[in-house]
Amino acid sequence: MTQEPRFEAALAIHLFKGGRLLLDAGVPFGVVFGGTDVNEDVKDEHKRAVMEEVLHTARFAVAFTDKLKERAEELLICASKKIYVQPQGIETRVASHFSWSDFLHRTGVRAKQEENVRVFLLVCGLRRVKDPLYLLEVFAEWHSQNPLVALIIIGPKIDPVFTTEVEESVKRSVGVYLAADLSQEELHAAMQKSFALVNSSLSEGMSAAILEAMDLGLPVLARDVPGNAAIVEHEVTGLLYSSPQEFVSMSRKLLNDHELEERLVRNGKNYITTCHNPMEERIAYQKLVETLH
Known part of the structure; x- marks a missing residue:
């Protein structure tokens, strides 16, 4: 994030795994929830505090389902209007050489x-x-x-x-x-x-x-x-x-x-x-x- 020319913005996957790395980056960013965030990491007090700081700082957050968004709102202090719901898009490619x-x-x-x-x-x-x-x-x-x-x-x-x-x-x-x-x-x-x-x-x-x-x-x-x-x-x-x-x-x-x-x-x-x-x-x-x- 410190290389030249500097990045103008960033997008992180997982609030704790990725989002925490952007807190001191000095650029606007968005984050995408992973299941680990709201199913596992939220049980850890330190990780939960970091994720709440990430949510507070991020311009937006993306959850894959309505239920994932609802769970995040229940377990984390965050602004509901920041969280958008967007399912994963799927494209598959099959290797032709596979035996x-x-x-x-x-x-x-x-x-x-x-x-x-x-x-x-x-x-x-x-x-x-x-x-x-x-x-x-x-x-x-x-x-x-x-x-x-x-x-x-x-x-x-x-x-x-x-x-x-x-x-x-x-x-x-x-x-x-x-x-x-x-x-x-x-x-x-x-x-x-x-x-x-x-x-x-x-x-x-x-x-x-x-x-x-x-x-x-x-x-x-x-x-x-x-x-x-x-x-x-x-x-x-x-x-x-x-x-x-x-x-x-x-x-x-x-x-x-x-x-x-x-x-x-x-x-x-x-x-x-x-x-x-x-x-x-x-x-x-x-x-x-x-x-x-």
């Missing part, structure tokens, strides 16, 4: 009938709030009964200590695998080849992985937490589960009910087209950034 077979082999998935393997892909950064081990035991039990189902966990190693815990737990399990992180285009290709997208987070703001899966024509199975329930309508645009056992029950139903699968895919794609248009998002942010002049 599904190579990806499965590198990940460790071995099956005599590789083309019949049904991969449930859990996309998340490896940190505790994403709870990637939530389904480990029940999925391993299910895999023992049906070797053609596999759960692949993929995402960046954000928390080194927790990553080690995940790696060790996966090694002791069957039917559950940990894949090396991919570029976004390769990840979208892997999602497109998978059977379903899984979310098991303890809390969410607005999961980009869920939205990307819908855009790519992939059924979604998401843990029933407020952030997920705000974008996934149960048995319409996806499936919401409240326990590991319920996840397996719904997954089995999805495997055997082609009509349900087609309905979720069709409605999910329609939802993205209607509610997560990237052009509308672009115009909204351009208007907000103009207020920083």
Whole structure:
């Protein structure tokens, strides 16, 4: 921020992670709420105080949903008129060079009938709030009964200590695998080849992985937490589960009910087209950034 020529304005993602870095920058700025801000960081007195200072100083703040805005207003001292609601716009790009077979082999998935393997892909950064081990035991039990189902966990190693815990737990399990992180285009290709997208987070703001899966024509199975329930309508645009056992029950139903699968895919794609248009998002942010002049 001190380089020449100096920046005229800034936009930060996450009030605590990003916004705090702009408090002494001396330029007007806006901020975008992350789910971590109002679901996790607000529990810490120091972080909450910093986020309130960021909100006080920022020209505007953006929340992805009405519920996220309402929660911010409940938990943080802030001016309501400062917070705008703008859903994430979604654009997906699939890598043309991606090899599904190579990806499965590198990940460790071995099956005599590789083309019949049904991969449930859990996309998340490896940190505790994403709870990637939530389904480990029940999925391993299910895999023992049906070797053609596999759960692949993929995402960046954000928390080194927790990553080690995940790696060790996966090694002791069957039917559950940990894949090396991919570029976004390769990840979208892997999602497109998978059977379903899984979310098991303890809390969410607005999961980009869920939205990307819908855009790519992939059924979604998401843990029933407020952030997920705000974008996934149960048995319409996806499936919401409240326990590991319920996840397996719904997954089995999805495997055997082609009509349900087609309905979720069709409605999910329609939802993205209607509610997560990237052009509308672009115009909204351009208007907000103009207020920083």
